[in-house]
Amino acid sequence: MEFKIAVLAGDYIGPEVMAEAIKVLEAVGEKFNHTFHFNEALIGGAAWDEYREHLPKQTLDICENSDAILLGAVGGPVSEQLKPKWLNVSTNALLPLRKRFDLFANLRPAKLFPALASACPLKKEIAERGFDILVVRELTGGIYFGEPRGRDGSGDEERAVDTMVYSRREIKRVAHVAFKAAQVRRKKVTSIDKANVLTSSILWREVVEEVARDYPDVACDSMFVDNATMQLVRDPAQFDVILAGNMFGDIISDEAVGITGSLGMGASASLGEGTFGLYEPSGGSAPDIAGKGIANPLAQILSGGMMLKYSLSMEKESNAIEKAVEKVLNGGKVRTPDIGGSSTTREVGDAIVEAL
Numbered sequence: 001m002e003f004k005i006a007v008l009a010g011d012y013i014g015p016e017v018m019a020e021a022i023k024v025l026e027a028v029g030e031k032f033n034h035t036f037h038f039n040e041a042l043i044g045g046a047a048w049d050e051y052r053e054h055l056p057k058q059t060l061d062i063c064e065n066s067d068a069i070l071l072g073a074v075g076g077p078v079s080e081q082l083k084p085k086w087l088n089v090s091t092n093a094l095l096p097l098r099k100r101f102d103l104f105a106n107l108r109p110a111k112l113f114p115a116l117a118s119a120c121p122l123k124k125e126i127a128e129r130g131f132d133i134l135v136v137r138e139l140t141g142g143i144y145f146g147e148p149r150g151r152d153g154s155g156d157e158e159r160a161v162d163t164m165v166y167s168r169r170e171i172k173r174v175a176h177v178a179f180k181a182a183q184v185r186r187k188k189v190t191s192i193d194k195a196n197v198l199t200s201s202i203l204w205r206e207v208v209e210e211v212a213r214d215y216p217d218v219a220c221d222s223m224f225v226d227n228a229t230m231q232l233v234r235d236p237a238q239f240d241v242i243l244a245g246n247m248f249g250d251i252i253s254d255e256a257v258g259i260t261g262s263l264g265m266g267a268s269a270s271l272g273e274g275t276f277g278l279y280e281p282s283g284g285s286a287p288d289i290a291g292k293g294i295a296n297p298l299a300q301i302l303s304g305g306m307m308l309k310y311s312l313s314m315e316k317e318s319n320a321i322e323k324a325v326e327k328v329l330n331g332g333k334v335r336t337p338d339i340g341g342s343s344t345t346r347e348v349g350d351a352i353v354e355a356l
């Protein structure tokens with residue numbers, strides 16, 4: 001089969017880890033007899049240098065003509081955020097991309113590979129039990145998009161407003177994604193809200209409970225977000241699928257990936273109603289380690305694996321990537337510094353290809 005993939009490597013470590021993901025996908029293509037056409041396009045600071053825009057039309061056109069988008073990361077050093085090249089780069093590049101393709105469901109696996117138990121920042125006995133969580137975060141609604149927003153007034157009366165708003169339709173469609181995912185996992189959904197305080201959370205909980213009735217094989221409970229952040233570090237093994245709105249999901253998913261040991265391990269998929277999707281690591285462009293050849297490429301490689309599964313219906317090819325990653329980690333020798341090794345980005349990519 002032939003597929004067109006839009007490749008938006010982005011800034012700093014983006015191109016470094018992307019090169020390894022492409023190498024791995026090409027190896028998968030060879031092994032399983034598929035042809036991937038990788039169409040590169042600029043995004044973020046890299047696009048700014050060329051077009052004075054963070055998401056130029058040329059890039060959107062390439063995305064529109066593809067079966068899926070594989071994205072690296074955008075952004076500059078934290079100390080340079082106010083320079084025009086980096087100002088609001090995530091808002092300008094990533095939010096419109098998600099909105100344009102209506103990618104309302106963000107799937108972020110947080111799995112502690114047994115071989116990496118020592119990289120887990122939690123107590124040894126918790127790490128040794130392991131965990132395998134899938135966070136499903138609503139991505140195009142809630143407080144990050146709600147209107148009205150903005151500032152008014154002056155002096156001590158100046159105010160800033162954001163609006164947390166969810167419609168029944170928005171909650172329903174992302175809840176279905178979470179329950180369907182749970183059906184092929186350990187059959188449990190924990191929905192995160194703040195229904196003791198927020199009206200939008202009360203609707204969230206009502207709708208999730210309604211959707212749950214369509215999935216009698218899946219257990220469903222709700223948890224307040226403050227408790228959930230605490231439970232996640234006390235007993236992460238209790239969770240299977242975590243379902244959350246945009247802001248709570250943003251926070252919870254970073255925490256969940258963080259306890260696996262490194263942001264460099266966190267893959268993600270952003271999906272809409274069809275098979276089209278955007279796949280990217282959970283971490284950012286990591287300017288602090290860029291150019292040194294030590295960035296962990298596994299998040300990008302595993303994001304490529306998610307792309308095969310969710311956009312290209314290649315379940316066994318996707319599993320082959322996961323197995324190869326597990327094999328290399330179990331081998332214990334080839335690891336980048338963030339997970340306790342001394343290998344380079346390229347050596348890790350080569351080892352995954354070899355394992356495949």
Ligand code: NAD
Nearest residue numbers: 073074075076077263264283284285286288289295296338
């Ligand atoms: P970051 O995720 O880039 O880095 C945080 C820490 O994690 C750093 O110490 C970094 O070295 C480490 N890290 C991240 N990915 C790694 C990898 N693959 N291998 C090894 N270590 C890794 O976050 P930050 O430093 O707060 O932000 C840097 C820039 O990235 C900012 O401009 C920010 O806006 C942007 N950002 C972009 C995205 C995105 O493109 N989706 C997400 C988050 C942050």
